[in-house]
Amino acid sequence: MKKPCYYQVQDDEVEIFNYCVEHNLPVLIKGPTGCGKTRFIEYMAQELDRPIITISCHDDLSSADLIGRHLISAEGTYWQDGPLTKAVREGGICYLDEIIEARKDTTVVLHSLSDHRRELHIERTGEVIKAHKDFILVVSYNPAYQNVMKGLKPSTRQRFVAMTFDYPNAEMEAEILMHEAAINAELAQSLVKLANDIRKLTDIDLKAAVSTRLLIYAAKMINSGCSISKACKHCIIEPLTDEAETIQALGRVINAYF
Amino acid sequence: MEEVVGKLWDKWLTKQVSTDHVDARVELSTIQAQLIIFYRAMGGCPAKTIELTEPRKLQIKRTTLQKIAGSHQYFMVSWQDDKSIRLPPYIATFADSKSNENLYFWLVALAAHQPTMIHWLIDNQAATTKIISRYPGLKKIYLSLSQAYLAKRPELSDLPVQEQQAEKQIHYALTVPGSITSAVSSKFAVLPVPLWLYPARLRALPIGNKLSDERTGKGQRHLKEIKEIEQRKQVDYVDDERKTDGLLVFQAEALETWTEQVNLDRCQSDEDDSDNIDAIAKDLDVITLSRHRKAKSASIRFNLDLPAEENDDLRLGEGILLPEWNFKEQRLIENKCLLQTMLADDVKPIELNKKQQQISRDISKRLASLGLVQSKRKTQQSGDEIDLDAWLDDYSQPTKSTNKQNYFIDNKQHYRDVSCLLLADLSLSTEAYINEHQRVIDVISDSLLVFSQGLNQLNDKFAIYGFSSVRSQHVRYHIIKNFKMAFDGHVRGRIARIEPGYYTRIGAAIRQSSKLLSQQGSANKIMLIITDGRPNDLDQYEGRYGLEDTRQAIMEAKRQGLVPHCITIDKKAHDYLPFLFGQNGYSIVDNAELLPQVLPKIYINLTKH
Numbered sequence: 001m002k003k004p005c006y007y008q009v010q011d012d013e014v015e016i017f018n019y020c021v022e023h024n025l026p027v028l029i030k031g032p033t034g035c036g037k038t039r040f041i042e043y044m045a046q047e048l049d050r051p052i053i054t055i056s057c058h059d060d061l062s063s064a065d066l067i068g069r070h071l072i073s074a075e076g077t078y079w080q081d082g083p084l085t086k087a088v089r090e091g092g093i094c095y096l097d098e099i100i101e102a103r104k105d106t107t108v109v110l111h112s113l114s115d116h117r118r119e120l121h122i123e124r125t126g127e128v129i130k131a132h133k134d135f136i137l138v139v140s141y142n143p144a145y146q147n148v149m150k151g152l153k154p155s156t157r158q159r160f161v162a163m164t165f166d167y168p169n170a171e172m173e174a175e176i177l178m179h180e181a182a183i184n185a186e187l188a189q190s191l192v193k194l195a196n197d198i199r200k201l202t203d204i205d206l207k208a209a210v211s212t213r214l215l216i217y218a219a220k221m222i223n224s225g226c227s228i229s230k231a232c233k234h235c236i237i238e239p240l241t242d243e244a245e246t247i248q249a250l251g252r253v254i255n256a257y258f
Numbered sequence: 259m260e261e262v263v264g265k266l267w268d269k270w271l272t273k274q275v276s277t278d279h280v281d282a283r284v285e286l287s288t289i290q291a292q293l294i295i296f297y298r299a300m301g302g303c304p305a306k307t308i309e310l311t312e313p314r315k316l317q318i319k320r321t322t323l324q325k326i327a328g329s330h331q332y333f334m335v336s337w338q339d340d341k342s343i344r345l346p347p348y349i350a351t352f353a354d355s356k357s358n359e360n361l362y363f364w365l366v367a368l369a370a371h372q373p374t375m376i377h378w379l380i381d382n383q384a385a386t387t388k389i390i391s392r393y394p395g396l397k398k399i400y401l402s403l404s405q406a407y408l409a410k411r412p413e414l415s416d417l418p419v420q421e422q423q424a425e426k427q428i429h430y431a432l433t434v435p436g437s438i439t440s441a442v443s444s445k446f447a448v449l450p451v452p453l454w455l456y457p458a459r460l461r462a463l464p465i466g467n468k469l470s471d472e473r474t475g476k477g478q479r480h481l482k483e484i485k486e487i488e489q490r491k492q493v494d495y496v497d498d499e500r501k502t503d504g505l506l507v508f509q510a511e512a513l514e515t516w517t518e519q520v521n522l523d524r525c526q527s528d529e530d531d532s533d534n535i536d537a538i539a540k541d542l543d544v545i546t547l548s549r550h551r552k553a554k555s556a557s558i559r560f561n562l563d564l565p566a567e568e569n570d571d572l573r574l575g576e577g578i579l580l581p582e583w584n585f586k587e588q589r590l591i592e593n594k595c596l597l598q599t600m601l602a603d604d605v606k607p608i609e610l611n612k613k614q615q616q617i618s619r620d621i622s623k624r625l626a627s628l629g630l631v632q633s634k635r636k637t638q639q640s641g642d643e644i645d646l647d648a649w650l651d652d653y654s655q656p657t658k659s660t661n662k663q664n665y666f667i668d669n670k671q672h673y674r675d676v677s678c679l680l681l682a683d684l685s686l687s688t689e690a691y692i693n694e695h696q697r698v699i700d701v702i703s704d705s706l707l708v709f710s711q712g713l714n715q716l717n718d719k720f721a722i723y724g725f726s727s728v729r730s731q732h733v734r735y736h737i738i739k740n741f742k743m744a745f746d747g748h749v750r751g752r753i754a755r756i757e758p759g760y761y762t763r764i765g766a767a768i769r770q771s772s773k774l775l776s777q778q779g780s781a782n783k784i785m786l787i788i789t790d791g792r793p794n795d796l797d798q799y800e801g802r803y804g805l806e807d808t809r810q811a812i813m814e815a816k817r818q819g820l821v822p823h824c825i826t827i828d829k830k831a832h833d834y835l836p837f838l839f840g841q842n843g844y845s846i847v848d849n850a851e852l853l854p855q856v857l858p859k860i861y862i863n864l865t866k867h
Contacts, residue, residue: 062636070650077654124651193392197299203840204304205295241841245832249295252363256300256393 007036007043008176010168017044020161026114026137028157031165034211037140040165041095050134051092053083057102063109067122079125088113088120091134100141104153113137114159167212170196176212181219187228191215194232194257198240198250205249206240214239228258271327277410283350284358286310291832293366297343302370305585305802305809307833311336311344314459319421319446330449335456336365341801343369351452352406360399361452367396368455375457379431379441382454386435403453404432412449424448571600571736580766582730585806595766597733605755607747610707614854618708621858625712641666676865677719677741677778681771682706682756683789684724684736689758690790692850698790698827699758705788705854706738706753712858714745718865719780722749723771724756727763729797734760735770741778761795765807768822772815784864785815785822788857790850792834809838825860827853 017040020027029037038054045052055066068082087094099107113120118131139160141152168176173195174188183191195210202209218235222228229251237250286293290308298304313332324330334346345365349358372385390397408429414422424444428451431438450456582594610618635641637648645667652665688698706722713720722738736756739749768787775783793804815822824839827850835844845860847853 064647069647070654072650077650079654124654190394197301200301200304201295201298204298204836205841207841245291246295249292250299252292252296253299254395255399256367256395258395 005039005042005046006179007039008168008172008179010036010165010172013040013163013165014044014047016161016163021048021136024118024131024133024136026110026139026160028160028162029138029140029165030143030162031140032167032209032211033142034213035165035167036212037165038095038097041093041138041140045093048093050136051090052095053087053092054095054097055083056097057099057106059101059103061102061106063106064124066106066109067120067124070124084109084113085120085122085129088129088131088135091132093136093138096137096139098141099139100152104156107153107156110137110139110156111159114156167195167199167209173212173215177215177219180216181223183219183223187222188219190257191219191232194254195236197253198236201246205243205246208240210236210240229254232258271323272329275321275324275327275329278350279353279358280350282353282355282358283348284355284362285348286345286362287347289359289362293345293362294833296363297366297370300367300370302343302366303373304837305805305834306338306340307342308366309342309344310347314456316447316450318449319417321416333450335450336369336452336454337456337458338369338373339458349452351410352403357403357406361403364396364399364403364453365455367393368453372455375455377441378454378457379427379438382451383431383435383438385455390435400453407451407453408432418445420444421446421448572603574599574601574737578770580733580769582765583807583810585803590810595730595733595763597735597766597770599735599737601737602752602755605748605751608751608754609747610711610750614704614708617704617854618711620855621708621712622715624858624862625716635668637664638666638668639664641668643667674716674718674865675781676784677775677780677782678713678721678784678786678861679741679771679775680706680709680720680722681767681785681787682722682724682738683762683764683787683791684726684734684756684758685762685790685794686726686758686760687762688790692827696851697758698850699756701827701850701853702788703753703756705857706756707750708854709857709861710739710745710749710753713861719778721774722753723767723774725764725767726758726760727766727795728760729795730763730766730799733763733766735767741774761799762789762791762793762804763795763799764789764793764804765811768808768811768815772811772818772820775815775820776818782865783820784861785820786857786861787822787824788853789824789826789828791826791828805834805838812838812843821864823860823864825853825857 017027019025029040031037041054042052055061064082066082066084068080068085070077071080081089084094096102096110109120113131114137118135120129120131121127122129167173170189170192173192174185177183177188177191178185192215195215198206199209214236218231221231221235232254233247233251237247237254241247241250286308294308297306297308311334314335315331316333316335318330320330336343336345338344343366345362349361351361352358367389368382368385371388372381375381386400390400411428412425414425417425421444423442425448427438427442428448432451432453577596577598579593580595580597581590581592583589584591636645638645643666645665649665652663682702684699684702688702691697692701710720710722719741720739721741721743724736724738725734727733736752738752738756739745743749764787768785771785775785792800793808794800795804799807812822822839822843824835824844825847826835826844827847829846829848831844831846835846838844845856847856
């Protein structure tokens with residue numbers, strides 16, 4: 001049997017999501033890397049007992065990659081549904097992760113799906129698919145990730161019910177660490193304090209903040225015998241920066257705790 | 259012979275009284291970059307920087323030997339104010355360098371946990387208690403440092419009875435922080451504790467008092483010459499009620515000693531004997547400066563400095579009122595700055611010289627490769643790859659016309675939706691020489707010339723502005739090229755004619771630039787700011803005030819969807835630029851001569867997809 005998905009509820013996100021499901025509204029989730037966006041969607045899929053289809057967006061993602069394309073077989077060409085079309089036909093949560101990475105012209109195909117019409121137009125076959133009653137569209141992105149040439153089209157983002165996620169508060173984050181990595185409360189609290197100290201440097205000396213995910217990595221390694229300072233260095237500091245000075249200074253912060 | 263013996267005697271004596279461990283000495287400069295990051299992580303104010311402390315005179319009870327050697331009068335105590343943390347240039351208190359290094363980190367942690375100090379003895383203990391209860395690692399460090407240090411304190415039996423009480427208190431306070439709640443009085447000061455911070459000397463001084471003005475002289479100066487006096491001097495500010503501004507209105511022979519008054523009127527420091535003044539300043543115990551901000555010579559100088567209107571650039575309009583951020587009040591002060599837009603309308607068109615042409619050709623090649631980094635355009639009539647999807651689509655839909663035959667993927671970038679505004683700092687500090695032939699301003703001018711050539715070739719929309727300022731009511735904003743002007747010889751002429759002058763009130767210039775840039779229709783708007791140092795102006799606009807205002811202006815720009823990026827040649831910029839622009843929001847060009855080559859590279863990195 002599949003291990004149940006663990007998710008620590010932070011605020012009213014489950015309640016809001018349930019309202020969206022009830023009224024078939026599309027959801028936009030904003031939040032920094034590794035704060036639990038994907039885990040939340042997996043958890044909701046489990047709670048609602050719906051399949052989840054995840055699409056990780058990237059630069060080269062074309063609308064054909066979402067909707068589908070013609071392929072060649074021995075008998076000639078045939079149509080192959082893309083992941084989005086599959087979710088629309090069969091129902092389930094279609095989760096487009098890091099949608100900001102996809103090109104703006106690609107995301108336009110979501111427009112007819114994300115308003116009252118809830119239908120998908122397949123231009124190449126001329127088909128119009130009405131979305132399954134269990135279909136729900138969820139997209140996510142990280143607003144801190146700033147690239148000059150990227151951004152979400154206002155007309156796209158205005159079609160979603162939006163929620164902002166952040167790293168959990170200290171108490172909750174410690175609980176998550178204890179649950180995910182089976183470490184004791186004292187160590188979990190120290191790791192969270194350390195993370196919050198390093199988070200003060202976000203947007204000043206560091207581009208991104210320490211994610212809960214990285215903390216879990218460190219906690220897991222510590223639990224299996226790795227020394228605390230080594231685990232913190234390799235799981236928390238090195239992934240965040242390449243600057244030698246910053247790495248050394250953050251090493252000092254680790255030493256302040258352990 | 260006398261001299262040799264004297265030197266030997268001095269050396270021997272100094273060695274006898276010195277408690278420093280020279281072999282284990284740790285220099286601040288080697289770990290300064292780490293310390294400031296550590297300070298921020300400990301929760302310290304991100305706008306603060308680290309500076310050198312100055313020797314402070316403390317009257318302690320000296321031994322006979324110390325008296326003969328003339329030592330133990332001045333101490334490098336650490337302290338902080340609302341601008342910076344002042345640390346000693348080196349620490350050699352302990353026999354091992356690890357402990358000396360740890361002491362620096364300890365002091366910084368202490369500074370972060372004790373931003374203001376009311377009572378030296380009590381506050382240091384309180385901050386220590388706070389730190390050791392929160393950070394188990396720092397607790398270990400503190401215990402080992404304090405234990406090792408206590409052994410170095412004077413023996414109680416060597417002190418007079420009255421001093422013994424005070425010394426005992428220090429022992430208790432170091433061993434059990436928080437145990438001493440009030441200080442006993444004593445005739446002498448106790449030997450300063452290097453593990454603690456001391457009160458700021460200049461606590462009552464407003465930020466507007468300037469200790470290190472940008473030099474205002476016009477003579478040739480090498481960058482090396484523009485240096486701070488290595489160790490900050492003790493500064494006593496006097497109320498200059500007679501408003502003499504250091505001008506000696508009495509016979510100089512009447513002066514008894516240099517200590518009383520030195521001709522260090524920075525408003526007039528364009529004399530050639532600047533080296534001499536540095537030397538004198540180093541020898542003096544106390545430098546007396548006037549705290550009268552509206553000193554006459556300052557106002558006279560700057561009124562004279564502003565060119566007569568007929569010799570100045572053409573002023574466009576009455577000026578634009580802009581707000582400024584006051585961090586003390588935590589609010590924007592409306593209409594604080596008056597920005598005057600100016601245009602050099604009498605320039606002759608010019609072409610690039612040979613060297614510039616060479617750099618420009620190199621840049622053109624690099625920019626051409628920028629065109630290759632692009633997104634693919636499918637279903638094209640011609641292109642670099644075959645679009646199998648398009649072919650399949652056509653053949654799987656017999657009803658659809660296949661006459662178009664758009665079966666190619668085109669890899670060329672046809673459309674770069676970018677507007678770029680270049681904002682160049684033209685303050686007087688850019689007059690400094692970076693080598694024998696070039697001033698900073700010359701490098702900036704060269705960079706602007708070749709870069710604008712490149713931008714023109716890329717078809718990116720761009721504008722170039724320069725700025726300087728004389729207080730808030732005269733922010734000079736020079737139009738070199740606006741977004742509508744064509745790039746021609748006149749623009750090049752205006753770039754070649756930029757001149758250094760005045761100060762760096764950068765916040766107002768950024769706000770005006772944001773306004774202009776946000777009016778552009780492009781999806782991507784980049785503001786490149788080229789500068790050579792910190793924000794500063796004649797009034798309170800320096801230090802933390804200037805930094806905080808700049809940070810606000812940058813945040814406002816980001817909120818408008820602009821991408822500000824700062825390019826600086828200030829090697830010390832690591833101290834403050836992360837706070838202003840964020841980790842990836844700035845580039846430091848180590849070798850200023852290479853700015854013309856580096857600038858396009860930075861732009862390429864910023865705008866490639």
